[in-house]
Amino acid sequence: xxxxxxxxxxxxxxxxxxxxxxxxxxxxxxxxxxxxxxxxxxxxxxxxxxxxxxxxxxxxxxxxxxxxxxxxxxxxxxxxxxxxxxxxxxxxxxxxxxxxxxxxxxxxxxxxxxxxxxxxxxxxxxxxxxxxxxxxxxxxxxxxxxxxxxxxxxxxxxxxxxxxxxxxxxxxxxxxxxxxxxxxxxxxxxxxxxxxxxxxxxxxxxxxxxxxxxxxxxxxxxxxxxxxxxxxxxxxxxxxxxxxxxxxxxxxxxxxxxxxxxxxxxxxxxxxxxxxxxxxxxxxxxxxxxxxxxxxxxxxxxxxxxxxxxxxxxxxxxxxxxxxxxxxxxxxxxxxxxxxxxxxxxxxx
Amino acid sequence: xxxxxxxxxxxxxxxxxxxxxxxxxxxxxxxxxxxxxxxxxxxxxxxxxxxxxxxxxxxxxxxxxxxxxxxxxxxxxxxxxxxxxxxxxxxxxxxxxxxxxxxxxxxxxxxxxxxxxxxxxxxxxxxxxxxxxxxxxxxxxxxxxxxxxxxxxxxxxxxxxxxxxxxxxxxxxxxxxxxxxxxxxxxxxxxxxxxxxxxxxxxxxxxxxxxxxxxxxxxxxxxxxxxxxxxxxxxxxxxxxxxxxxxxxxxxxxxxxxxxxxxxxxxxxxxxxxxxxxxxxxxxxxxxxxxxxxxxxxxxxxxxxxxxxxxxxxxxxxxxxxxxxxxx
Numbered sequence: 304x305x306x307x308x309x310x311x312x313x314x315x316x317x318x319x320x321x322x323x324x325x326x327x328x329x330x331x332x333x334x335x336x337x338x339x340x341x342x343x344x345x346x347x348x349x350x351x352x353x354x355x356x357x358x359x360x361x362x363x364x365x366x367x368x369x370x371x372x373x374x375x376x377x378x379x380x381x382x383x384x385x386x387x388x389x390x391x392x393x394x395x396x397x398x399x400x401x402x403x404x405x406x407x408x409x410x411x412x413x414x415x416x417x418x419x420x421x422x423x424x425x426x427x428x429x430x431x432x433x434x435x436x437x438x439x440x441x442x443x444x445x446x447x448x449x450x451x452x453x454x455x456x457x458x459x460x461x462x463x464x465x466x467x468x469x470x471x472x473x474x475x476x477x478x479x480x481x482x483x484x485x486x487x488x489x490x491x492x493x494x495x496x497x498x499x500x501x502x503x504x505x506x507x508x509x510x511x512x513x514x515x516x517x518x519x520x521x522x523x524x525x526x527x528x529x530x531x532x533x534x535x536x537x538x539x540x541x542x543x544x545x546x547x548x549x550x551x552x553x554x555x556x557x558x559x560x561x562x563x564x565x566x567x568x569x570x571x572x573x574x575x576x577x578x579x580x581x582x583x584x585x586x587x588x589x590x591x592x593x594x595x596x597x598x599x600x601x602x603x604x605x606x607x608x609x610x611x612x613x614x615x616x617x618x619x620x621x622x623x624x625x626x627x628x629x630x631x632x633x634x635x636x637x638x639x640x641x642x643x644x645x646x647x648x649x650x651x652x
Numbered sequence: 653x654x655x656x657x658x659x660x661x662x663x664x665x666x667x668x669x670x671x672x673x674x675x676x677x678x679x680x681x682x683x684x685x686x687x688x689x690x691x692x693x694x695x696x697x698x699x700x701x702x703x704x705x706x707x708x709x710x711x712x713x714x715x716x717x718x719x720x721x722x723x724x725x726x727x728x729x730x731x732x733x734x735x736x737x738x739x740x741x742x743x744x745x746x747x748x749x750x751x752x753x754x755x756x757x758x759x760x761x762x763x764x765x766x767x768x769x770x771x772x773x774x775x776x777x778x779x780x781x782x783x784x785x786x787x788x789x790x791x792x793x794x795x796x797x798x799x800x801x802x803x804x805x806x807x808x809x810x811x812x813x814x815x816x817x818x819x820x821x822x823x824x825x826x827x828x829x830x831x832x833x834x835x836x837x838x839x840x841x842x843x844x845x846x847x848x849x850x851x852x853x854x855x856x857x858x859x860x861x862x863x864x865x866x867x868x869x870x871x872x873x874x875x876x877x878x879x880x881x882x883x884x885x886x887x888x889x890x891x892x893x894x895x896x897x898x899x900x901x902x903x904x905x906x907x908x909x910x911x912x913x914x915x916x917x918x919x920x921x922x923x924x925x926x927x928x929x930x931x932x933x934x935x936x937x938x939x940x941x942x943x944x945x946x947x948x949x950x951x952x953x954x955x956x957x958x959x960x961x962x963x964x965x966x967x968x969x970x971x972x973x974x975x976x977x978x979x980x
Contacts, residue, residue: 466848467814468814498975
């Protein structure tokens, strides 16, 4: 396994990260633990979860920490906690209490303690803001995160779905106040939505921010399981979980990109999912795409990516089908939220 | 005319800005001067140029020269918020004749002042970011020009949002005057700036002055689905960023909708496209780039066009908010 630096930190992570969003929800505890062990045995040392994960279509979006509990149990059982770079997140609502969400000092500290208990560990390696907030000035948030680092409860801090300018603003605040800074951002990034190449990627390369991409297969679309004009496969994400988004996501232009992915995958003798993941992890800006397997079989397919190598010609063909910086389908619904949460903020720092 | 604040400054500008890229090249001097007078008469008080605008063969700087002549003739310099830019090479044989170095900026500011026949520039803009020079050198030079009274405000063009925040950080740290405007490429076919730049600008009081609101003429309706491009139109002789590719069906779908909405309002397609841009959040003044008096007259008509929420919704459904219908 070729490990990579996590941005400007001294930490090495595998070029694929195990995402745990399905664990405790659509994936049973036993299956989840088997998946975690299999990934670690294959050399994966980077595991990403969130306090809210563990939901399925019945209890979305409050998973109440089930995913973290499973990760904690698995790492306790296999004794591998020390070799894992363990990442989790805070922001989304844990209950209907108005203070049980967001990026306030109060909620962040409370949830960090709760995540540590669920994960059965003394420290979180990478603690991420799951989403920006336009209600809390970033200095409050950064001071809370810095205190957690000083207290030894967190090693590094990062973000998810932040705008590039918000990260630069955060770096400014950290520098101004002498606080620990963000080292990692987790954006959605796949062949159907390459917009981060316009601002986030050059910013991240300038400042040594690691990018760990979520939805590298566009929520399973680039695996080829959805077919033009055919019913959605039972139990698939768009059928069971994102049923409302099929209309906007499963569009002809998206299938046109999939055609190219599938043709190239056939030529290279790999699966479409492996091709989509390989493209993502070979982008020079990307540290580690996050795979979100629901089953042990899906994980096996994802891990096969590590032996797929794309040539410049392959990349050029993909660029033609899905040009740099362009969006074919906006991932996620984050686009609906983007206007409110990417500013303008209520308070300047 | 409803004037708008230029970002967080105390200056008021018209929601339409006269862009002068064609002056001295595709538009002859006498017609350009008549257009400047006409725009001022209609209430426009923001004029935008750049040091290199003009005829590539007969010499850059002719656009500024024409503006200087027009304003000294009509005596309206005092009323005008005069904007120009620096960055692109003025002499391809001289490696120091472009860029954002202190040396080039100070030299070009003096040259622009001479061509514009004025003692100060109201808004001096960096025409593009320069990756080969730290922003503090550039900001210190601009700040000195402000302190010397040669420049009133400073801004950018073609900057990503994160680089503007980085520049604000630097200004704050070094106690320098800060950037107050950004001039991006923006129209219904290309809405990428809504993703990062617009929210950032709203937060920091940066005025956005979009250029190419008609997509280089695409949103005038001169190009029709299934028909060859009309003779002499821009796409027949120039492939320019971001219009490298031929127009696609999604652009023609948008044009069909604009034809329908504009017919209902009794306005032109270009007026509708301008009205749309003027009504977008964060947009302060939309830069028109007329080549002829006739085009200018058409554009000025936008000031009477009312665009409704329903129009905006229908346009959003076809153009892509935060995305683009065309290639890079």
